[in-house]
């Protein structure tokens with residue numbers, strides 16, 4: 001008697017378990033884009049508290065209204081600040097001419113920014129409209145810069161963004177190829 005009542009309760013509850021099981025499965029099945037964002041975080045050595053910021057950084061203006069344009073401006077400024085800060089910390093007598101030269105090198109789209117971005121394979125990550133070539137330097141570069149804007153916003157301060165930029169950029173100078 002008791003066991004048959006238990007069976008009835010079990011059968012009545014069965015649909016609930018099924019709903020739960022499919023919900024769990026749904027959350028576990030990552031889309032290719034979120035898998036790629038995971039890999040990118042590993043390459044950067046930074047784990048986002050809000051993955052939405054990295055998602056936005058990897059979204060070109062041609063793809064949606066919510067895009068990386070403003071993050072990219074912040075990122076470019078953080079890169080310049082970080083390079084100036086490091087340069088002066090290393091040599092308090094650094095000439096303004098040398099510092100300006102360093103800044104113009106680091107800000108170059110083709111020779112610096114896009115090279116660093118391609119090494120991170122951002123052309124394979126960034127979301128663009130079907131008509132847009134994701135490998136052109138301006139697209140790769142805006143995505144690359146936007147990463148550092150996104151990190152600063154996620155972290156609530158700019159220190160980590162500057163450190164991670166230097167690590168990524170130096171990796172390229174040393175000829176270290178980052179794993180895909």
Ligand SMILES: *[C@@H]1O[C@H](CO)[C@@H](O)[C@H](O)[C@H]1NC(C)=O
Nearest residue numbers: 123132133134135136137138
């Ligand atoms: C996309 O841009 C890259 C870099 O400028 C270029 O090498 C490539 O040929 C372009 N691809 C297409 C399909 O236009």
